[in-house]
Structures are given as C-alpha cells and as structure tokens.
Amino acid sequence: MDKKLIKEVKASFENQFKTKPLIVFSPGRINLIGEHTDYNDGFAFPAAIDKGIVVAISKSDSEKSSVYAFNKKEAYEFDTKTVEQLTDGAWRNYILGVISEVQKLGKQVPNFYAVFAGNIPGGAGMSSSAALENGFVFGLNELFDLGLSKNEMILISQKAEHNFVGVKCGIMDQYASMFGVKNSALFLDCRTVESKPYKIxxxxxxxxxxxxxxxxxxxxxxxxxxxxxxxxxxxxxxxxxxxxxxxxxxxxxxxxxxxxxxxxxxxxxxxxxxxxxxxxxxxxxxxxxxxxxxxxxxxxxxxxxxxxxxxxxxxxxxxxxxxxxxxxxxxxxxxxxxxxxxxxxxxxxxxxxxxxxxxxxxxxxxxxxxxxxxxxxxxxx
Structure with a gap:
C-alpha cells in the first residue's frame, strides 16, 4: 500500500470538499495461472497485490455527486438519481455502473464526493478496472450503511463491467481484489465463487x-x-x-x-x-x-x-x-x-x-x- 498516494488523495479531497473522507484501498491483482477460465466456471490462481486504487469518499452536502480522477486531473459531476451509461465514459462508466447495480438491488445511493488515484499501470493486465469498481462499491457500502456482503459487492462490480463498460468478464478479477490474503494466492473455484488461500x-x-x-x-x-x-x-x-x-x-x-x-x-x-x-x-x-x-x-x-x-x-x-x-x-x-x-x-x-x-x-x-x-x-x- 502506497502511503504517499494515500496522503495525496486525502489532501486533494480535503482541499476540494473541505471535509474528512473515508479512505478505501482496493488492490489490483496478478494471476499465477488460469487465464480465461473464470467465465467457463473453471479454476484460477489469482492474488491481490500491493498496487491498487485509493478512494477518498464522503457524503455530499449538495444536490450533486462530484468525483475527481486525481491521476487524470478530470472531474465529473452527476446526480445519483439519474445515472446513465455514457457513450465515451471511460473511467466514469465503471463508477456509474456500480451505482446503477446497487440501485437495482433496491438500495438508495445518495450523492457523494470522491477523489481517487491509483498506481496500477494501465493496460498491464493487473485489473485496475476491478480495483476501481471494488473501491467504490466498498466505499459506498461503508458510507451509506448499505449492508452489502463482500460476495454481493463483487457481483455488483462484475455486473457494472458487463452492463456499463461492455466487457463480459468473469468473476476472478473482482474476487481477487476483494478477498486477497497477504503473502498468499487464492485457489479460486469460479463456479462456487469460493477459494482456498495458499501461502506460497x-x-x-x-x-x-x-x-x-x-x-x-x-x-x-x-x-x-x-x-x-x-x-x-x-x-x-x-x-x-x-x-x-x-x-x-x-x-x-x-x-x-x-x-x-x-x-x-x-x-x-x-x-x-x-x-x-x-x-x-x-x-x-x-x-x-x-x-x-x-x-x-x-x-x-x-x-x-x-x-x-x-x-x-x-x-x-x-x-x-x-x-x-x-x-x-x-x-x-x-x-x-x-x-x-x-x-x-x-x-x-x-x-x-x-x-x-x-x-x-x-x-x-x-x-x-x-x-x-x-x-x-x-x-x-
């Protein structure tokens, strides 16, 4: 976990929104072996890593949500009551997708403020997208006391990617990011969505x-x-x-x-x-x-x-x-x-x-x- 990155995200959040946030760290993942097996109900051997996404998040005191992508220096304002997929949404669709999937479960997602940043190299196959989805669903669950289990959260992240990003991914990336165990890889059964940690x-x-x-x-x-x-x-x-x-x-x-x-x-x-x-x-x-x-x-x-x-x-x-x-x-x-x-x-x-x-x-x-x-x-x- 990168302490410098956490400090930067927290400072950026407090500077913009003048309040104290919850801080979530959501890791990327590697996969030792078992590629493309997850959407075939198969087995994989992933592990969470020390690179990931840091999300600072708090309740909004306005009629809008505001999310700031620290690495990209891009801000996005929206109302959680009217969440829609964006044609060229890039990182925004991952977050909007998570909100949409939570709402489909009948849960209320009020407006919020957030700043996020990461140190996962883009396009490197370390699942920055799953880390981003998990970071936001975990943060929203804590912030608004939604009562979601970790298993429910990873399914929300997966469906966000299916429905708002357009990638029919399996469950491995979200699972490894959410359930990672220090110094261990997870022997994951993608059908039962259960794993056994192996200290390696x-x-x-x-x-x-x-x-x-x-x-x-x-x-x-x-x-x-x-x-x-x-x-x-x-x-x-x-x-x-x-x-x-x-x-x-x-x-x-x-x-x-x-x-x-x-x-x-x-x-x-x-x-x-x-x-x-x-x-x-x-x-x-x-x-x-x-x-x-x-x-x-x-x-x-x-x-x-x-x-x-x-x-x-x-x-x-x-x-x-x-x-x-x-x-x-x-x-x-x-x-x-x-x-x-x-x-x-x-x-x-x-x-x-x-x-x-x-x-x-x-x-x-x-x-x-x-x-x-x-x-x-x-x-x-």
Missing part, C-alpha cells in the same frame, strides 16, 4: 512482471468473441460450462466446429487441469514444475487461444534460455499487458537490464519491469 514460499525465487506497454482494450470484440465460442461449444456438448468437459468430450463434436473453435475450447480444458496441477505442486514446493506449467499456459494462450501478441511472445521466449528463470507466461486478458516470470532473486537486476535492452532493440520502445508483493484485499485505510 518461492524460496530464493521471486515474481517479476514485465509490461510490454502494449495497451489492450478488452471491450473490443476479441474478448467477447472468445466467450461466445466457449458458450457455443458448451451448448453443443450439453454441459453448463467448459469446466465440465474433457478432451474426449471435445473430440466427439470435433466435426461440428471449426478448427479455431476446437483449439480455443481445448485450451480452456487444458488450462483448468493446469491450475489444479499448480495447486498440487505448491503443496509439494515443486517450483520447477510450477515454472513448467507457466510455459505450458503461455503456449496455449498464444497458439490455441490466440490472445498473445509479438511483444508478449518475445518476452516469454527470451526467458527460455535463461537457467535462472523457472517459467514465464503472458498474464491477463491478452493482446498486450504483462508477462509474469519466476526468477532467481539474485539474478533479478541483471535480467531486468538485459531484457529491457533486448526489448528496446527489437521493438524500438521500452518495456517496464515491476516486482509485486501479495497483499490483503479491499479494505478501509
């Missing part, structure tokens, strides 16, 4: 995130298209979701679907198996096997699910000859963002310099390298 000891290794700085927009058709393929195959198999299918099941309908649809469904089936193997290998403290599963996951995301890009493939391929890196893969929805790497801590600095130079030479632009700590979920500060 990486021993002499640590996680490195490398941001390709290629920006992806999941509201573009590619994400929703893949969801449609998964639903089509599930319907043909007469199962609730691909979580319930095996490779043998898929082969039975191979002639009824295209090669591309077959490959995408096969990726989901295999990825679900990898997540379960990952949990077993954590318990055995078998770090080499964890690394191998990361590479397998990337291969499937790149070649079968087709959500990678040249920059991400280059970053992963560049680790394969390095004996100090156990595994790497792209992380997040795809089409840009970060890779997650399991690297020997003593070699972190050397590889950071090496990959930064190689990436610049290859693509004539910079990548960014981060280390993260596994964090608690959304909370009052």
């Amino acid at each position: 000891d990486f021993k002499s290794y640590k996680l490195m995130l490398i941001n390709s700085n290629v920006k992806h927009d999941l509201s573009e058709s590619a994400y929703n298209d893949r969801r449609e393929v998964c639903e089509k195959v599930s319907n043909l198999l007469q199962v609730k979701a691909l979580r319930d299918a095996s490779k043998e099941d898929l082969n039975r309908i191979k002639e009824q679907i295209s090669k591309e649809e077959y490959q995408k469904a096969l990726f989901i089936i295999n990825e679900n198996l990898r997540v379960q193997q990952f949990s077993e290998n954590i318990q055995k403290e078998d770090l080499a096997s964890l690394g191998d599963l990361l590479y397998q996951s990337h291969e499937g995301l790149s070649k079968n699910y087709n959500v990678s890009c040249p920059e991400l493939d280059f970053l992963v391929d560049s680790t394969k000859e390095n004996p100090h890196i156990l595994g790497a893969r792209m992380m997040g929805g795809g089409f840009g963002g970060c890779t997650i790497n399991l690297i020997l801590e003593s070699e972190y600095k050397t590889f950071k310099e090496e990959i930064s130079k190689k990436f610049k030479e290859k693509f004539n632009k910079d990548c960014s390298v981060y280390s993260v700590t596994l964090s608690h979920g959304t909370q009052l500060v």
Whole structure:
C-alpha cells in the first residue's frame, strides 16, 4: 500500500470538499495461472497485490455527486438519481455502473464526493478496472450503511463491467481484489465463487512482471468473441460450462466446429487441469514444475487461444534460455499487458537490464519491469 498516494488523495479531497473522507484501498491483482477460465466456471490462481486504487469518499452536502480522477486531473459531476451509461465514459462508466447495480438491488445511493488515484499501470493486465469498481462499491457500502456482503459487492462490480463498460468478464478479477490474503494466492473455484488461500514460499525465487506497454482494450470484440465460442461449444456438448468437459468430450463434436473453435475450447480444458496441477505442486514446493506449467499456459494462450501478441511472445521466449528463470507466461486478458516470470532473486537486476535492452532493440520502445508483493484485499485505510 502506497502511503504517499494515500496522503495525496486525502489532501486533494480535503482541499476540494473541505471535509474528512473515508479512505478505501482496493488492490489490483496478478494471476499465477488460469487465464480465461473464470467465465467457463473453471479454476484460477489469482492474488491481490500491493498496487491498487485509493478512494477518498464522503457524503455530499449538495444536490450533486462530484468525483475527481486525481491521476487524470478530470472531474465529473452527476446526480445519483439519474445515472446513465455514457457513450465515451471511460473511467466514469465503471463508477456509474456500480451505482446503477446497487440501485437495482433496491438500495438508495445518495450523492457523494470522491477523489481517487491509483498506481496500477494501465493496460498491464493487473485489473485496475476491478480495483476501481471494488473501491467504490466498498466505499459506498461503508458510507451509506448499505449492508452489502463482500460476495454481493463483487457481483455488483462484475455486473457494472458487463452492463456499463461492455466487457463480459468473469468473476476472478473482482474476487481477487476483494478477498486477497497477504503473502498468499487464492485457489479460486469460479463456479462456487469460493477459494482456498495458499501461502506460497518461492524460496530464493521471486515474481517479476514485465509490461510490454502494449495497451489492450478488452471491450473490443476479441474478448467477447472468445466467450461466445466457449458458450457455443458448451451448448453443443450439453454441459453448463467448459469446466465440465474433457478432451474426449471435445473430440466427439470435433466435426461440428471449426478448427479455431476446437483449439480455443481445448485450451480452456487444458488450462483448468493446469491450475489444479499448480495447486498440487505448491503443496509439494515443486517450483520447477510450477515454472513448467507457466510455459505450458503461455503456449496455449498464444497458439490455441490466440490472445498473445509479438511483444508478449518475445518476452516469454527470451526467458527460455535463461537457467535462472523457472517459467514465464503472458498474464491477463491478452493482446498486450504483462508477462509474469519466476526468477532467481539474485539474478533479478541483471535480467531486468538485459531484457529491457533486448526489448528496446527489437521493438524500438521500452518495456517496464515491476516486482509485486501479495497483499490483503479491499479494505478501509
């Protein structure tokens, strides 16, 4: 949690609104393995991180709500009684969507003041959107005593993204951000929406995130298209979701679907198996096997699910000859963002310099390298 960021948001709020706010920290997330499995009722292995969104919020003493995006230096005024989706709403639609979904539950949301800021790199696949949604629904719940449970709050955040942003996301991002456990990753069952925290000891290794700085927009058709393929195959198999299918099941309908649809469904089936193997290998403290599963996951995301890009493939391929890196893969929805790497801590600095130079030479632009700590979920500060 960034104390400087909290201080800046609080000062900005008090300067503008002349009152003391509630402060909420809502973290971003990484996902160790299990990509695109959440909307297939499958398994994933996310964790909240120490980068996130800080929201300062209080009741309004006027007929309007006012929200100030500190990083963007943009303000927005509206009345919570007349909340509508904006055509080009950007960050505003995440907040308006949350208010709308709370109101659909029959809860009153009076007007409020808020300032928010974050230190999650945009488009990096660390779910700044889920952190923003969770930060606001958590803050509104505290401020107006709405009586919402954390499970209700994450569903509100998810529906806000579906209905106001246009991304038919699964529940993993919102869940990990809300329920994160310090120094642990969550073995998440996306059907039951329940998880088991696994305290992870990486021993002499640590996680490195490398941001390709290629920006992806999941509201573009590619994400929703893949969801449609998964639903089509599930319907043909007469199962609730691909979580319930095996490779043998898929082969039975191979002639009824295209090669591309077959490959995408096969990726989901295999990825679900990898997540379960990952949990077993954590318990055995078998770090080499964890690394191998990361590479397998990337291969499937790149070649079968087709959500990678040249920059991400280059970053992963560049680790394969390095004996100090156990595994790497792209992380997040795809089409840009970060890779997650399991690297020997003593070699972190050397590889950071090496990959930064190689990436610049290859693509004539910079990548960014981060280390993260596994964090608690959304909370009052």
